[in-house]
Amino acid sequence: MKILVIADHDNGALKPETSKVVNAASKIGSDITVLVAGANVAEIANSAAQIAGVTNVIVADDAVYAQQLAENTADLVVELASGYSHILASASTTGKNMMPRVAALLDKSQISEIIAVVDENTFKRPIYAGNAIATVQSNEDVKVLTVRASAFDVQASQGAVAINSVDSAVANTTTEFVSVEQTMSERPELTAAAVVISGGRGMQNGENFALLEGIADKLGAAIGASRAAVDAGFVPNDMQVGQTGKIVAPNLYIAVGISGAIQHLAGMKDSKVIVAINKDPDAPIFQVADYGLVADLFEVLPELEKAL
Amino acid sequence: MKVLVPIKRVIDYNVKARVKADNTDVDLNNVKMAINPFCEIAVEEAVRLKEAGAATEVVVVSIGDKACQEQLRTALALGADRAIQIDTEQKLESLHVAKLLAKLVDQEQPELVILGKQTIDADNNQTGQMLAALTKRGQATFASKVVVEGGKAVVTREVDGGLQTISVALPAIITTDLRLNEPRYASLPNIMKAKRKPLDVIAADSFGVDLAPRVTLVRVEEPAKRQGGIVVESVSELVEKLKNEAKVIS
Structure with a gap:
């Protein structure tokens, strides 16, 4: 079993959700690669390499991934997907936006917002606005999953593992970034x-x-x-x-x-x-x-x- | 510009879903059903685009058995021009739905498809993105503002920590978030008029899509109940408990 975790970050820092997704991944298997896609993300890749349980980090550092738009980021993930049995991302707005695209391109049914790992094929997730918890079993050879990070713990840290760059710059031919309006706050997220x-x-x-x-x-x-x-x-x-x-x-x-x-x-x-x-x-x-x-x-x- | 709006018949959002005693699923017998709220926002947005002169035709589609015609009629009463029911008794996964819709997009060639970002039953939040991938179109998910101009949709998206604006070349896929608009109520004359608007039925089998299940629903259960706590009489008692009993503040 090889697991690919897509890192959640804002180009400035790795988000703590990534560590929680690695925690979820560690309940599935022990061969865990983290993909960091973005622009100027060397530091972020470094942080990812220090999450306990991560065995390998792949970094795709190119201006085309700066805004983490779904179209080309999904293409990148599909390019790298070969050989992985599980592909996981946080159910953040970035993960929710991109992962179903990855799943459809791989012709796999996705399982969204898992809150527990039962075994490598079986997961729990809330349905009906949390009024019920479903246990679902995927029959796909590649499981595409989003993870509700709040249901998992932060991993400890480790000495940094190897970071490998991929030379990939998939252009986005349909969608352009215009602007972002960050909610300004001195408070924690x-x-x-x-x-x-x-x-x-x-x-x-x-x-x-x-x-x-x-x-x-x-x-x-x-x-x-x-x-x-x-x-x-x-x-x-x-x-x-x-x-x-x-x-x-x-x-x-x-x-x-x-x-x-x-x-x-x-x-x-x-x-x-x-x-x-x-x-x-x-x-x-x-x-x-x-x-x-x-x-x-x-x-x-x-x-x-x-x-x- | 033609706009296609896929909608889903789901449990009414005011009704609390109950788990069946045998834990096989949620019990939907004799439960009030309605258009999924995010789909209703999608219908409203399409109708507004038509009223503003940006769209020429609004087509609604629902996948399910005959019962979903009720929701299609509601969408027609809200201002859609015609409806399509893709007929199937089967419980489908988002990927199946996206594949069927991709075939329909092939036939209908809409320049814009507007969907709800998620349904309130399965809570998957997948179909729009999958449809975009399968039709090789750009996607603008979780929209809180849509402006169509010059062969593009400029969409403001609700993202973690703020709002992101992107420009997507048409044809494109948009999914709606909560604040995009406030759907209207259907007036009685419009409900009457909706009965005469065209509603075509197409068998799901006729699209040649493999609808075999890929995910098995093993069990459905009630979420773990939280133990209720105590009622405190005053702010000072509350602060004391938080400090000394729960130890969550210092």
């Missing part, structure tokens, strides 16, 4: 934060999310939101925690003014400790919360900020 504080419809408007900021600053937390808050236009979609947004599993998750729709629970219920603040004592969020506070959020948020 949602999926990487040890503490997350999220607001829901109970916040009433976008301005009131400022009430969460003081608390987030004190806890070094990322700020998230429920789909209801995003749908209502309070905050941008990249803050959405839930089945259709980001899946998080921090040490501490604080849900404020969130009722706890199954859609939202699917995105945060693997958090270590969950706190819910809601004025409705019957809100379903209290059924998953370790600590519930039935109160008006506008009264207790300033109080909480002071108490920390």
